[in-house]
Amino acid sequence: MSTLLEVSGVSVTFDGFRAINNLSFQIAEAEMRAVIGPNGAGKTTFMDIVTGKTRPDEGRVIWGEKSVSLLGMNEAKIAQAGVGRKFQKPTVFEDQSVQENLLMALQNKRGWLAVLRYRPSPEDLVKVVDLAEKIGLKDQLFRKSGELSHGQKQWLEIGMLLAQEPRLLLVDEPAAGMTPAEREHTTDILVEAAKTRAVVVVEHDMEFVRRLNCKVTVLHEGAVLAEGSLDHVTSDQNVIDVYLER
Amino acid sequence: MKRSFIAKNPSVLIFLAILALFTLLITVMSEGFGVGGISTSFIKTLGKTLCLCLIALAMDVIWGYTGILSLGHFAFFGLGGYMIGMWLMYERTRLIVVDSLAQAEIPPTDGEVIDAIGNQIFGVVGSSDFPLIWAFADSLMIQLMLVVLVPGLLALVFGWLAFRSRVTGVYLSILTQAMTLALALYLFQNDSGLRGNNGLSGLQNLPGVTASQDHVSLWFFWASAAALGGGYVLCAWLVSGKFGSVLRAIRDNEARVRFLGYSVEMYKLVIFTLTACIAAIAGALYYPQAGIINPAEIAPIASIYLAVWVAIGGRGRLYGAVIGAAFVSLLSTWFTGGQAPDINLGFYTIKWVDWWLVLLGLSFVLVTLFAPKGIGGLIDIFTDRRAAKEAKQ
Numbered sequence: 138m139s140t141l142l143e144v145s146g147v148s149v150t151f152d153g154f155r156a157i158n159n160l161s162f163q164i165a166e167a168e169m170r171a172v173i174g175p176n177g178a179g180k181t182t183f184m185d186i187v188t189g190k191t192r193p194d195e196g197r198v199i200w201g202e203k204s205v206s207l208l209g210m211n212e213a214k215i216a217q218a219g220v221g222r223k224f225q226k227p228t229v230f231e232d233q234s235v236q237e238n239l240l241m242a243l244q245n246k247r248g249w250l251a252v253l254r255y256r257p258s259p260e261d262l263v264k265v266v267d268l269a270e271k272i273g274l275k276d277q278l279f280r281k282s283g284e285l286s287h288g289q290k291q292w293l294e295i296g297m298l299l300a301q302e303p304r305l306l307l308v309d310e311p312a313a314g315m316t317p318a319e320r321e322h323t324t325d326i327l328v329e330a331a332k333t334r335a336v337v338v339v340e341h342d343m344e345f346v347r348r349l350n351c352k353v354t355v356l357h358e359g360a361v362l363a364e365g366s367l368d369h370v371t372s373d374q375n376v377i378d379v380y381l382e383r
Numbered sequence: 384m385k386r387s388f389i390a391k392n393p394s395v396l397i398f399l400a401i402l403a404l405f406t407l408l409i410t411v412m413s414e415g416f417g418v419g420g421i422s423t424s425f426i427k428t429l430g431k432t433l434c435l436c437l438i439a440l441a442m443d444v445i446w447g448y449t450g451i452l453s454l455g456h457f458a459f460f461g462l463g464g465y466m467i468g469m470w471l472m473y474e475r476t477r478l479i480v481v482d483s484l485a486q487a488e489i490p491p492t493d494g495e496v497i498d499a500i501g502n503q504i505f506g507v508v509g510s511s512d513f514p515l516i517w518a519f520a521d522s523l524m525i526q527l528m529l530v531v532l533v534p535g536l537l538a539l540v541f542g543w544l545a546f547r548s549r550v551t552g553v554y555l556s557i558l559t560q561a562m563t564l565a566l567a568l569y570l571f572q573n574d575s576g577l578r579g580n581n582g583l584s585g586l587q588n589l590p591g592v593t594a595s596q597d598h599v600s601l602w603f604f605w606a607s608a609a610a611l612g613g614g615y616v617l618c619a620w621l622v623s624g625k626f627g628s629v630l631r632a633i634r635d636n637e638a639r640v641r642f643l644g645y646s647v648e649m650y651k652l653v654i655f656t657l658t659a660c661i662a663a664i665a666g667a668l669y670y671p672q673a674g675i676i677n678p679a680e681i682a683p684i685a686s687i688y689l690a691v692w693v694a695i696g697g698r699g700r701l702y703g704a705v706i707g708a709a710f711v712s713l714l715s716t717w718f719t720g721g722q723a724p725d726i727n728l729g730f731y732t733i734k735w736v737d738w739w740l741v742l743l744g745l746s747f748v749l750v751t752l753f754a755p756k757g758i759g760g761l762i763d764i765f766t767d768r769r770a771a772k773e774a775k776q
């Protein structure tokens with residue numbers, strides 16, 4: 138399988154503190170990857186770099202078969218190129234309905250003129266209903282998303298991500314604050330999504346990661362500590378030390 | 384498409400109906416076309432109020448819906464007024480000059496006519512030459528286009544610089560205040576080409592029109608009502624649908640909108656420029672009714688008042704902006720015009736001319752603290768309750 142995203146030798150320093158230290162990371166198309174690591178390991182910062190929120194001091198971020206650099210692009214351009222992101226804290230537009238949120242995320246032209254002229258086509262509305270069904274919000278389409286429960290907001294955000302039809306999905310701690318049943322549903326959605334695209338999931342919860350059943354990358358102090366199957370990395374002495382240390 | 388838009392926004396129809404009824408009522412009560420009862424000067428006040436409602440709509444779209452607290456939109460309003468004022472003043476002076484020179488024994492040359500007009504207009508600032516910016520003042524068509532083009536271009540350049548550097552929040556508000564202050568200070572200069580602090584005057588007289596002010600005032604009143612109606616439909620269309628969705632999303636979390644792939648800067652620039660153009664049209668209708676425009680009109684405080692009107696009326700709902708602008712500006716006219724009875728407390732007499740600003744400031748604070756949705760929010764409570772009742776049945 139060809140490489141979709143290649144991060145190599147990336148470093149970021151915040152006020153003298155090295156949050157990311159010579160990090161290299163690769164993911165192929167249609168691959169699921171879990172990223173674990175203690176708090177402050179640089180997992181969120183890694184996503185910030187890929188999505189254009191944070192500019193690294195050095196290193197390269199190469200994207201797609203044409204090997205374009207994401208570093209020269211702004212957030213909107215990177216998103217248009219096919220990188221979708223779910224934040225650690227659920228961020229949906231609370232003042233707007235579930236349908237409005239999904240319609241905004243739906244893969245369509247993003248320019249202001251096109252958006253001004255846009256009327257939802259029947260196909261688009263069907264897509265929205267299908268998505269809502271997938272994330273268990275079919276009966277909540279016209280509710281203000283601010284009224285949803287925490288878990289439902291997490292799902293709505295995942296739904297918005299899927300609506301974007303990205304080639305790479307970056308998901309930051311999706312299971313935080315979810316009930317066990319909700320977690321299971323979330324796993325199903327992510328596993329399903331990874332069949333057709335690359336998915337990177339940051340998660341603390343080992344059970345959750347086990348259920349994803351995929352290759353795991355362990356981050357520590359801004360660099361890759363270990364990589365491989367979950368059993369492989371959890372038996373790695375370095376990983377055990379880092380986790381036991383805490 | 385049109386039908387579904389109106390169907391989805393019944394408030395637009397209600398607003399247009401109320402506006403039409405109001406216009407009809409005022410016309411019937413006017414000196415010029417009706418039975419009388421409303422003075423011509425009050426009709427002008429009402430016409431000007433409609434223009435203020437229009438710029439309040441623009442303010443609501445940029446602030447209430449998009450979350451950009453621009454404190455500079457009165458600059459665009461004033462520029463719109465200046466652009467139409469230039470033609471009004473030039474053309475009227477030209478007619479007067481031609482008239483007075485007609486009696487001369489030797490017919491005047493074109494150059495002499497131009498010189499005489501220049502003398503008339505720029506005498507007060509010790510000059511008689513036409514500045515370059517008056518090049519098109521003899522053409523109504525071009526000046527009408529400039530009403531939109533000049534403020535639009537200023538907004539485009541300012542917005543491009545500010546949004547591209549991602550200036551947001553209070554910093555952007557301060558920047559817009561600086562813009563309107565700089566423009567006002569520039570116009571105050573005698574060699575600004577727009578008669579310094581004298582401004583442009585006599586704008587209530589339409590060149591070549593012999594109709595009395597009783598009639599002219601109503602023409603402008605109608606034009607203002609039509610512009611407000613059109614502006615309301617335009618703004619309602621802008622803030623509905625997916626475009627409106629993106630605007631409100633930018634207001635609530637612009638970073639998130641970027642990660643959805645929307646160019647936030649571009650949307651801000653578009654809506655900033657568009658609302659500036661609406662403000663400019665409002666200004667171009669306002670100043671012929673006011674009769675005079677001078678740089679004091681675009682002092683920074685004017686744009687702050689605009690924000691206060693929209694806040695009191697209820698931002699994020701278009702009728703709220705209209706109610707706020709109409710209510711507060713009419714009250715302001717009443718209080719500061721000396722009509723409001725002073726209150727004698729025995730030991731102290733409250734003179735409203737002095738105390739109105741205190742009252743306004745206090746209301747602003749109270750509304751912000753206790754009724755963040757403003758007067759429009761009260762209407763929401765009413766309609767929500769009715770909707771809930773209907774849902775129950």
Ligand SMILES: Nc1ncnc2c1ncn2[C@@H]1O[C@H](COP(=O)(O)OP(=O)(O)O)[C@@H](O)[C@H]1O
Nearest residue numbers: 151152156174175176177178179180181182183
């Ligand atoms: N914008 C920032 N400014 C300063 N320090 C930051 C910033 N973002 C992250 N950091 C620091 O970088 C480190 C990594 O943070 P983060 O990527 O959020 O960790 P994780 O998501 O793995 O818990 C932390 O020590 C954090 O305090």
Ligand SMILES: [Mg+2]
Nearest residue numbers: 180181182225
């Ligand atoms: Mg994190």
